[in-house]
Amino acid sequence: MGFWDRLFGKETPSKEIAKERLRLVLIHDRAAVSPSLMEALRDEIITVVNKYIEVDERSMTVDLKTVDSSVALVASIPVRNVRRGRLA
Amino acid sequence: MGEVYVVTSGKGGVGKTTTVANIGTALAMCGNKVALVDADIGLRNLDVVMGLENRIVYDLVDVVEGFCKVKHALIKDKRVEGLYLLPAAQTRDKSAVNPAQMKEVCEQLSQDFDFVIVDCPAGIEQGFRNAIAGAEKAIVVTTPEVSAVRDADRVIGLLQPTNLYPPYLVINRYKPQMARRGDMLDVSDVQSTLALDVLGVIPDDEAIVVTTNKGEPAVFKNNSKAGQAFRNIARRILGEEVPLMELEPSDGLLGLFKRIVGLSR
Numbered sequence: 001m002g003f004w005d006r007l008f009g010k011e012t013p014s015k016e017i018a019k020e021r022l023r024l025v026l027i028h029d030r031a032a033v034s035p036s037l038m039e040a041l042r043d044e045i046i047t048v049v050n051k052y053i054e055v056d057e058r059s060m061t062v063d064l065k066t067v068d069s070s071v072a073l074v075a076s077i078p079v080r081n082v083r084r085g086r087l088a
Numbered sequence: 089m090g091e092v093y094v095v096t097s098g099k100g101g102v103g104k105t106t107t108v109a110n111i112g113t114a115l116a117m118c119g120n121k122v123a124l125v126d127a128d129i130g131l132r133n134l135d136v137v138m139g140l141e142n143r144i145v146y147d148l149v150d151v152v153e154g155f156c157k158v159k160h161a162l163i164k165d166k167r168v169e170g171l172y173l174l175p176a177a178q179t180r181d182k183s184a185v186n187p188a189q190m191k192e193v194c195e196q197l198s199q200d201f202d203f204v205i206v207d208c209p210a211g212i213e214q215g216f217r218n219a220i221a222g223a224e225k226a227i228v229v230t231t232p233e234v235s236a237v238r239d240a241d242r243v244i245g246l247l248q249p250t251n252l253y254p255p256y257l258v259i260n261r262y263k264p265q266m267a268r269r270g271d272m273l274d275v276s277d278v279q280s281t282l283a284l285d286v287l288g289v290i291p292d293d294e295a296i297v298v299t300t301n302k303g304e305p306a307v308f309k310n311n312s313k314a315g316q317a318f319r320n321i322a323r324r325i326l327g328e329e330v331p332l333m334e335l336e337p338s339d340g341l342l343g344l345f346k347r348i349v350g351l352s353r
Contacts, residue, residue, distance in 0.1 A: 013269070013270025013271060014270070014271050014272075015267070015270045015271055015272055015273055015274070015277070016270070018233075018234050018272075018273055019273065019277055019281075021234055022234045022237055022238065022273075022281060023281075025234070025238055026238065026241055026281070029238065029241060029242060029245075030241070030245065
């Protein structure tokens, strides 16, 4: 990185880029290391959602996805039926 | 009964073998009986780094298969009293040994030695499983790079359910000047990411290349900074309180100016 770029704050120090990339990659890796965590998360989501909406548990997916510079928990939950009276 | 350490990293080429050779030699220089075990079957290197490659008769696989006793496969280092190497086999592969056999070898060695240090192969498959099987403590080596820290994190995750958690952390090939100007992850970045205690920081040092060329661990060289850092690690393992080495060069007037105007962190 050039001296003048840094003087005028044009460029991010490469270490900050490394830190950010490492942070994102580790979120993924650590979640992947324990599939049991994703399983537990999935089960609890089903329990909560089921109180209001009847869902198709078998075709439900829960996954971590990288969107731009952040990691999102993306759940796809097919709805079978809405329980009457629970949604006002 | 001695202590069995395994030195591991996940990623290859970060300096596991160099770390094993130097910490082991330094521990022996402090008067301990040390056995270094090369668990990288098929890709042995610790013998070359130690300069003992011409003296191998039997190896780890010969021991495991019952062709010889452990003490017959051990090569005595002539430079330091009490330092021995158990070489890996070069013509076999990881499947020649299983974790139970490795555990047995480590147990036998720990009867006669103060320290047994196992050099783990890169990767997280069977070679890794074998290498950690007989260990009581683990040292994870990384360099301040995204790929190495990522792999270290993976290995730490694998050690978590074992008796080897939490391992110690060694940060190798550290360039203080680059870290200072923000072009390399610094010690606290790596340490906070992996959440482990730092056993030592080894500065990048040409003496490592030179000493490895000659087959002499850098800890023999008094003027090598990396050698000094490895000797400090040995003292910490022996229970001494040794502060982390001052790696920052004094930066003179220009550095002072840069710091005042906030260019240097």
